[in-house]
Amino acid sequence: MALPASASKPLAKPQASLDTLANLLKADLEQVNRLIVERMQSPVVLIPQLAGHIVAAGGKRLRPMLTLAASRMCGYGGERHIALAASVEFIHTATLLHDDVVDASGLRRGLATANAVWGNKPSVLVGDFLFSRAFELMVQDGSLRILQILSHAAAVIAEGEVLQLVTANDTSTNEADYLDVIGSKTAALFAAASWIGAVLGGRPTEEEEALDAFGRNLGIAFQLVDDMLDYSAREAELGKSIGDDFRDGKITLPVVLAYRAGSETERAFWRRTLEEQEQGETDFAHAIELFHRHGSLRLTAERARHYAELARFALTPFGDCAEKRALDEAVDFCIARGH
Amino acid sequence: MALPASASKPLAKPQASLDTLANLLKADLEQVNRLIVERMQSPVVLIPQLAGHIVAAGGKRLRPMLTLAASRMCGYGGERHIALAASVEFIHTATLLHDDVVDASGLRRGLATANAVWGNKPSVLVGDFLFSRAFELMVQDGSLRILQILSHAAAVIAEGEVLQLVTANDTSTNEADYLDVIGSKTAALFAAASWIGAVLGGRPTEEEEALDAFGRNLGIAFQLVDDMLDYSAREAELGKSIGDDFRDGKITLPVVLAYRAGSETERAFWRRTLEEQEQGETDFAHAIELFHRHGSLRLTAERARHYAELARFALTPFGDCAEKRALDEAVDFCIARGH
Numbered sequence: 114m115a116l117p118a119s120a121s122k123p124l125a126k127p128q129a130s131l132d133t134l135a136n137l138l139k140a141d142l143e144q145v146n147r148l149i150v151e152r153m154q155s156p157v158v159l160i161p162q163l164a165g166h167i168v169a170a171g172g173k174r175l176r177p178m179l180t181l182a183a184s185r186m187c188g189y190g191g192e193r194h195i196a197l198a199a200s201v202e203f204i205h206t207a208t209l210l211h212d213d214v215v216d217a218s219g220l221r222r223g224l225a226t227a228n229a230v231w232g233n234k235p236s237v238l239v240g241d242f243l244f245s246r247a248f249e250l251m252v253q254d255g256s257l258r259i260l261q262i263l264s265h266a267a268a269v270i271a272e273g274e275v276l277q278l279v280t281a282n283d284t285s286t287n288e289a290d291y292l293d294v295i296g297s298k299t300a301a302l303f304a305a306a307s308w309i310g311a312v313l314g315g316r317p318t319e320e321e322e323a324l325d326a327f328g329r330n331l332g333i334a335f336q337l338v339d340d341m342l343d344y345s346a347r348e349a350e351l352g353k354s355i356g357d358d359f360r361d362g363k364i365t366l367p368v369v370l371a372y373r374a375g376s377e378t379e380r381a382f383w384r385r386t387l388e389e390q391e392q393g394e395t396d397f398a399h400a401i402e403l404f405h406r407h408g409s410l411r412l413t414a415e416r417a418r419h420y421a422e423l424a425r426f427a428l429t430p431f432g433d434c435a436e437k438r439a440l441d442e443a444v445d446f447c448i449a450r451g452h
Numbered sequence: 453m454a455l456p457a458s459a460s461k462p463l464a465k466p467q468a469s470l471d472t473l474a475n476l477l478k479a480d481l482e483q484v485n486r487l488i489v490e491r492m493q494s495p496v497v498l499i500p501q502l503a504g505h506i507v508a509a510g511g512k513r514l515r516p517m518l519t520l521a522a523s524r525m526c527g528y529g530g531e532r533h534i535a536l537a538a539s540v541e542f543i544h545t546a547t548l549l550h551d552d553v554v555d556a557s558g559l560r561r562g563l564a565t566a567n568a569v570w571g572n573k574p575s576v577l578v579g580d581f582l583f584s585r586a587f588e589l590m591v592q593d594g595s596l597r598i599l600q601i602l603s604h605a606a607a608v609i610a611e612g613e614v615l616q617l618v619t620a621n622d623t624s625t626n627e628a629d630y631l632d633v634i635g636s637k638t639a640a641l642f643a644a645a646s647w648i649g650a651v652l653g654g655r656p657t658e659e660e661e662a663l664d665a666f667g668r669n670l671g672i673a674f675q676l677v678d679d680m681l682d683y684s685a686r687e688a689e690l691g692k693s694i695g696d697d698f699r700d701g702k703i704t705l706p707v708v709l710a711y712r713a714g715s716e717t718e719r720a721f722w723r724r725t726l727e728e729q730e731q732g733e734t735d736f737a738h739a740i741e742l743f744h745r746h747g748s749l750r751l752t753a754e755r756a757r758h759y760a761e762l763a764r765f766a767l768t769p770f771g772d773c774a775e776k777r778a779l780d781e782a783v784d785f786c787i788a789r790g791h
Contacts, residue, residue, distance in 0.1 A: 275499055
């Protein structure tokens with residue numbers, strides 16, 4: 114469970130999962146997975162090896178599921194959503210490969226990261242390959258509108274990643290700066306993945322905007338919970354190392370809130386551990402203690418719930434259907450998840 | 453001068469330069485440069501800072517000039533070639549940024565590399581940003597045909613880079629393997645940059661193929677000379693460190709040829725220095741001595757001349773014009789260059 118001990122009420126239905134969505138989209142998702150495996154092939158065997166390690170290891174496939182569900186919810190009956198969902202997953206995977214290099218992470222989805230196994234060099238280059246493949250898939254689809262949405266999202270993601278790097282180790286980062294970072298690095302792809310469903314369905318502008326807003330707010334909620342989990346999850350459940358953000362001096366919302374509420378002594382602690390990166394054995398535990406003192410994880414959870422509610426509200430224009438109900442449950446999952 | 457001492461005849465007119473091409477395309481090139489600076493802007497200031505370091509430091513702009521000259525030679529009279537040339541340069545720049553991270557290079561175009569100044573992390577991420585910007589420019593242009601050519605080239609480049617990584621340190625690499633690597637990592641972008649000129653000009657398939665072949669062969673010649681220069685250039689002239697390939701254990705054509713012709717003792721030398729990466733102070737000089745013994749640099753220069761002639765021949769279908777003459781001189785430059 115992701116709930117901090119001090120949370121006053123549960124984040125959402127604790128049993129919410131992505132299973133409803135995954136079951137509903139089972140046939141489509143299988144096609145997406147087949148296409149992913151097919152398109153990561155290359156005569157250069159290290160490419161499918163390394164890409165397979167991260168792609169086939171099986172993340173949640175949340176982003177491609179957004180494309181699939183949004184398309185169906187928008188009444189789209191064709192097959193183009195398959196390649197576009199694969200393209201979205203390739204962009205995500207390329208980003209993960211580069212992220213792990215940048216963060217020097219050792220564990221992701223319960224497995225050693227590609228950079229830990231093969232080194233940084235192939236991770237950078239295979240990321241580039243997957244990114245190019247994503248574009249090839251989109252170009253094959255042939256919609257300039259969708260190409261525009263996704264290529265812009267890709268640029269915004271990269272911008273967000275650089276911004277995160279710039280704000281890392283900077284304890285003067287405020288909540289707005291932080292929201293800028295995650296709005297770009299995480300929420301932009303959630304938004305684009307959802308938005309293109311309305312384009313495929315040929316829906317009016319308001320519904321495109323509604324799905325853009327849905328994805329964006331869901332992405333922010335998702336990332337806020339991610340940041341909480343990095344301090345509060347059980348490592349085995351999370352499938353990646355906890356404390357990574359702390360070790361890297363990443364300024365996430367719990368830190369922003371604890372720093373703002375903290376005494377001068379506490380601020381000195383944050384500056385020493387995150388800015389100067391001088392960390393002793395007990396510092397991670399002390400950070401969590403400070404979060405509890407100021408309710409920083411609880412407040413972060415509240416923010417996540419707020420954005421989740423905005424995401425849910427954005428679905429209002431769409432009539433009741435199985436996809437809408439499954440997306441609604443995915444919103445619950447994103448804030449209740451322990452991994 | 454790039455000529456190895458043992459070269460039996462000059463590579464090409466030694467005074468050949470890119471100036472004729474650059475002067476002919478001056479107005480277009482200025483527009484390309486303006487657009488490059490405009491499109492690398494971002495509210496995240498580190499992005500234009502770092503991108504500016506490499507983009508504005510001014511490479512030869514050879515690849516965008518291929519797009520500009522090919523378009524004009526094909527009778528294209530519009531303005532679309534400007535954005536596409538900028539897009540080609542962005543792809544190239546993104547590749548350079550990632551290359552320098554992978555190779556851990558310290559010097560490029562006579563300046564410290566971005567990774568040497570800012571570290572690897574922003575170089576990876578700003579590379580991703582420029583790559584996305586390249587796609588945004590192409591999408592704005594709106595030709596799916598051109599998007600297809602360039603997105604495929606981008607995937608092939610990444611494949612070639614991974615292949616190079618795999619063959620690095622492997623002295624059993626043969627000439628065909630090596631040509632595969634440079635055909636992908638270097639020649640694919642030269643080919644695509646030239647090819648799209650025929651698409652813009654609305655020329656028949658044979659002329660598209662001719663420009664594709666022109667660029668591909670020119671790219672191979674260019675890279676062969678690059679590999680020679682890494683052993684024979686004067687550092688100040690080259691604007692980057694020499695001996696990088698040797699230090700990194702990269703298997704380039706001179707090594708392939710020297711290894712093939714070498715005695716068992718010599719092969720042991722190559723295995724120790726390039727496979728096992730055990731290098732002493734005199735090893736680089738000894739490598740050059742072995743090249744002279746077997747004429748490896750001269751033979752590499754001969755191969756370069758061969759591909760340059762194929763490039764020149766590929767221009768046959770096009771009528772005489774200033775652009776064609778300037779491209780012809782660019783071919784000479786690529787094999788005679790000392791930087």
